[in-house]
Amino acid sequence: ELKMLPTDSKQRSGKEKQQKEKQSLPASSAQEGKSAAQLRAERRELQERQRAAKLQKQQEQKQAGGGKGGSKTSNPSNKAEAGSKKSAEQKQSAPIPTSADKKAQSSKLAPPGDTHQQQQAANKKKSPPPQQQQQPADSSVKSLPSFFRHLKPPMDAEQITSSVYNEQFAQSQIEAAFVQLSLMVAHEQLQGPAARCLGLARALRQLLCTVPVQDLPRLIKPKLDPNMRLLRSAKPPTVLESYLEQRLANWVQSAGSSAENSDHWLVDRMNEFVIEQIEKARVTMRASLKSKINNLDCIMLYKPSSLIFECLEDIVSEGTKMPDVRIILLDSPPSWEGQAFLRRLQGHRLLSKCPVRYAMLSAAPSLLSDTSKLVLEGQALTANGNVLAPVGTAYLANVAWSHRIPCLVLCHACQTWDQVLIDSVSYNELGRVSSDSQLCNIQYDLTPGDLVTALITERGVLPCTGSPVPSH
Amino acid sequence: MQQQQQPAAKELHSNQLAMQVVRRLSKRLQKRQQAESGATAADLIQMVRREAVACAGRDPVDAVSQNACRRVLKILREEAVHSLGASAQLLSSLQNNLFSERPIDYSQVKADSLRDAVSAAIKELSLELETSLDDLRSHGAAHIGENEVVLTLGYSHSVARVLQTAAATRKFQVIVCDSGPNFSGSRMLQLLKTVPQIDASLITDAHAFAVMSRVHRCLLSAQTVFADGGLRAECGTHGLLLAAKRHSVPVLVCTPAHKLAPAYHSVERANVYLNPACLLEENLSFAEVHCPKYDLVPPGLVTLFVTNLGGLAPAHLHRCLAEQYHQDDYSIDAGEADGDAGVLDDE
Numbered sequence: 001e002l003k004m005l006p007t008d009s010k011q012r013s014g015k016e017k018q019q020k021e022k023q024s025l026p027a028s029s030a031q032e033g034k035s036a037a038q039l040r041a042e043r044r045e046l047q048e049r050q051r052a053a054k055l056q057k058q059q060e061q062k063q064a065g066g067g068k069g070g071s072k073t074s075n076p077s078n079k080a081e082a083g084s085k086k087s088a089e090q091k092q093s094a095p096i097p098t099s100a101d102k103k104a105q106s107s108k109l110a111p112p113g114d115t116h117q118q119q120q121a122a123n124k125k126k127s128p129p130p131q132q133q134q135q136p137a138d139s140s141v142k143s144l145p146s147f148f149r150h151l152k153p154p155m156d157a158e159q160i161t162s163s164v165y166n167e168q169f170a171q172s173q174i175e176a177a178f179v180q181l182s183l184m185v186a187h188e189q190l191q192g193p194a195a196r197c198l199g200l201a202r203a204l205r206q207l208l209c210t211v212p213v214q215d216l217p218r219l220i221k222p223k224l225d226p227n228m229r230l231l232r233s234a235k236p237p238t239v240l241e242s243y244l245e246q247r248l249a250n251w252v253q254s255a256g257s258s259a260e261n262s263d264h265w266l267v268d269r270m271n272e273f274v275i276e277q278i279e280k281a282r283v284t285m286r287a288s289l290k291s292k293i294n295n296l297d298c299i300m301l302y303k304p305s306s307l308i309f310e311c312l313e314d315i316v317s318e319g320t321k322m323p324d325v326r327i328i329l330l331d332s333p334p335s336w337e338g339q340a341f342l343r344r345l346q347g348h349r350l351l352s353k354c355p356v357r358y359a360m361l362s363a364a365p366s367l368l369s370d371t372s373k374l375v376l377e378g379q380a381l382t383a384n385g386n387v388l389a390p391v392g393t394a395y396l397a398n399v400a401w402s403h404r405i406p407c408l409v410l411c412h413a414c415q416t417w418d419q420v421l422i423d424s425v426s427y428n429e430l431g432r433v434s435s436d437s438q439l440c441n442i443q444y445d446l447t448p449g450d451l452v453t454a455l456i457t458e459r460g461v462l463p464c465t466g467s468p469v470p471s472h
Numbered sequence: 473m474q475q476q477q478q479p480a481a482k483e484l485h486s487n488q489l490a491m492q493v494v495r496r497l498s499k500r501l502q503k504r505q506q507a508e509s510g511a512t513a514a515d516l517i518q519m520v521r522r523e524a525v526a527c528a529g530r531d532p533v534d535a536v537s538q539n540a541c542r543r544v545l546k547i548l549r550e551e552a553v554h555s556l557g558a559s560a561q562l563l564s565s566l567q568n569n570l571f572s573e574r575p576i577d578y579s580q581v582k583a584d585s586l587r588d589a590v591s592a593a594i595k596e597l598s599l600e601l602e603t604s605l606d607d608l609r610s611h612g613a614a615h616i617g618e619n620e621v622v623l624t625l626g627y628s629h630s631v632a633r634v635l636q637t638a639a640a641t642r643k644f645q646v647i648v649c650d651s652g653p654n655f656s657g658s659r660m661l662q663l664l665k666t667v668p669q670i671d672a673s674l675i676t677d678a679h680a681f682a683v684m685s686r687v688h689r690c691l692l693s694a695q696t697v698f699a700d701g702g703l704r705a706e707c708g709t710h711g712l713l714l715a716a717k718r719h720s721v722p723v724l725v726c727t728p729a730h731k732l733a734p735a736y737h738s739v740e741r742a743n744v745y746l747n748p749a750c751l752l753e754e755n756l757s758f759a760e761v762h763c764p765k766y767d768l769v770p771p772g773l774v775t776l777f778v779t780n781l782g783g784l785a786p787a788h789l790h791r792c793l794a795e796q797y798h799q800d801d802y803s804i805d806a807g808e809a810d811g812d813a814g815v816l817d818d819e
Contacts, residue, residue: 342759343756358751358756360651398714438658439650
């Protein structure tokens with residue numbers, strides 16, 4: 001109905017104009033020299049023009065509805081037309097999907113900004129999940145800044161399960177481990193850069209066990225694809241995850257004849273990867289970080305993960321050599337990771353050696369006079385030397401830079417990314433917020449490389465410009 | 473849990489606070505003039521200075537009451553000089569102050585002779601204070617263009633007014649930063665959502681750097697503006713201004729002129745620290761919580777101060793100060809407090 005309004009109002013205003021003309025007729029006709037018949041003809045012309053415009057609009061809608069659906073026979077397209085007209089009117093007011101509407105909605109022109117939903121809709125031709133289309137497109141509830149509207153909103157558990165049903169409907173098997181992993185990822189239960197990669201490794205191990213070794217090179221890809229699709233639909237992959245995938249593909253390709261390989265060669269390779277690239281790397285990074293921390297230092301932390309916790313434990317167990325290290329812990333809503341860290345510290349022997357100060361991120365500038373260095377964790381290192389990290393890191397790095405405080409970023413060497421980013425807007429993820437909150441929560445932001453003093457990787461301590469390229 | 477529970481006290485806007493102080497002072501001045509026949513201008517000035525000290529004692533962070541006292545003092549001094557005649561006026565001009573050996577002697581002026589002039593001037597002052605927020609918003613709205621993205625922090629009456637005025641004639645986006653521990657951003661968002669031409673959204677201040685590359689203007693308010701261009705503003709402002717500086721985004725600070733204090737930000741370290749319970753629960757209290765309400769922002773980060781007297785560059789703050797307050801009143805020491813200093817008269 002809303003779409004009908006402009007033309008209606010035009011008609012109304014046109015009629016009003018005509019009425020006004022009518023009223024002024026007796027006075028002006030004599031002066032203007034137009035006859036009543038001429039005026040009537042003009043009015044008729046105006047009405048017909050408006051009617052034509054209205055018809056054209058409707059035809060455009062039909063065309064758009066028909067075009068988006070791809071290959072369609074005449075009957076479904078008629079249905080789609082009827083549905084699209086109805087849905088055009090109903091969509092503005094939170095539609096209850098009927099079967100005709102469902103089909104039409106899958107092919108309907110979505111309101112601008114929902115391009116990602118469009119693509120998803122186009123992908124799932126067979127049975128579009130109704131819940132996804134029902135996400136309120138009206139911005140009265142909560143609106144994102146316009147430059148973030150290209151980001152996909154986070155998935156729900158129901159959406160994941162419906163995607164699982166879709167895949168199974170298309171006769172591909174999904175491992176339980178992957179479903180669990182997708183759910184955990186979608187609900188942001190995996191924190192820290194390596195956690196998701198480890199989760200993926202675990203799920204892959206389970207998957208590989210179901211495939212007999214001889215058929216591995218042949219079967220692995222078709223088995224893996226639907227699982228990875230599900231996982232990726234929950235959240236875009238982190239750099240470590242994509243790296244693991246790449247390596248997996250390489251191993252399978254370079255496998256050679258299966259005779260010389262042991263029974264679990266792929267799982268072994270993967271375990272090796274995990275140990276080398278993640279666990280040993282962590283040990284090396286902890287040692288590097290420890291070497292950078294001196295006596296009487298006050299370290300500022302933001303969104304610290306278990307890596308930093310273990311490093312602090314190392315420092316404290318050092319004993320008499322490093323008696324006085326203080327921590328400033330910064331925190332920000334809505335994830336409140338600082339408080340989670342505090343809970344971890346509760347009752348820990350760290351506290352006796354290491355007094356902790358807690359503050360909000362906004363209080364950081366007032367605390368910097370006390371700080372010796374800032375330790376952060378990076379998610380990825382872009383190809384042009386910027387650091388993608390949890391949101392707030394760039395804010396903090398900038399503040400520290402203005403006060404001449406060194407900023408150290410912990411990053412695995414294989415977290416190097418081939419994407420090139422210059423700001424936090426083009427690539428990002430929407431985070432999860434509680435339903436009554438109006439906050440727009442973004443997961444990552446981009447720290448420009450010149451704000452970072454040093455990048456601590458397992459291959460050494462480097463400036464941001466010297467990002468290592470992982471070997472294949 | 474994380475929202476700070478604001479006490480349900482009557483919330484005064486800064487100009488209302490200033491008007492209260494001015495009203496109070498004018499009543500006391502009248503009383504004094506009626507009571508003592510031999511009162512001189514010097515006595516009146518002394519009385520108002522003591523009141524200023526009392527204001528500072530009650531609330532070290534509040535500069536507006538002190539500034540209101542300073543405005544009244546300026547009125548008194550000006551009228552006294554005026555009544556002393558032309559020679560005294562010449563003496564008090566800026567150039568002669570450097571070379572004059574005799575300061576103006578206010579005890580020569582009788583309070584009675586000042587009464588009418590002072591009360592008229594105080595009425596003008598009250599009017600100016602009352603309309604200060606209205607004057608401010610038209611000056612501020614001019615700097616926001618069509619389809620621009622404006623970033624703001626927390627809730628501020630002045631900024632809300634400016635945005636509403638701008639929205640009357642053009643469409644733009646506002647991103648509100650919600651910063652702890654005050655969390656007043658959602659209040660601003662609720663207000664802006666009722667304005668039809670504004671597309672408002674809420675982020676935390678951790679996102680400030682991330683969105684700054686897309687922001688055209690930063691529109692903020694301050695609790696106090698210092699003479700060197702520094703600010704005392706809501707916590708989170710400093711980080712936001714640093715991000716704006718990095719991205720070269722113009723920063724407009726909307727404050728009425730009575731928030732301009734003749735003090736330096738490096739000297740004034742007064743701040744309010746909030747109850748840690750607003751951030752942390754009981755069992756985590758082993759950590760020392762740092763929870764300031766205000767940020768003390770150093771100078772050099774603000775592009776323009778939008779006041780009710782117009783736009784003011786940070787380098788010209790001293791001129792506005794000189795017009796508003798008398799030089800002798802720039803520093804009011806606590807040592808002057810005695811006698812009836814702490815007495816709050818009836819309103």
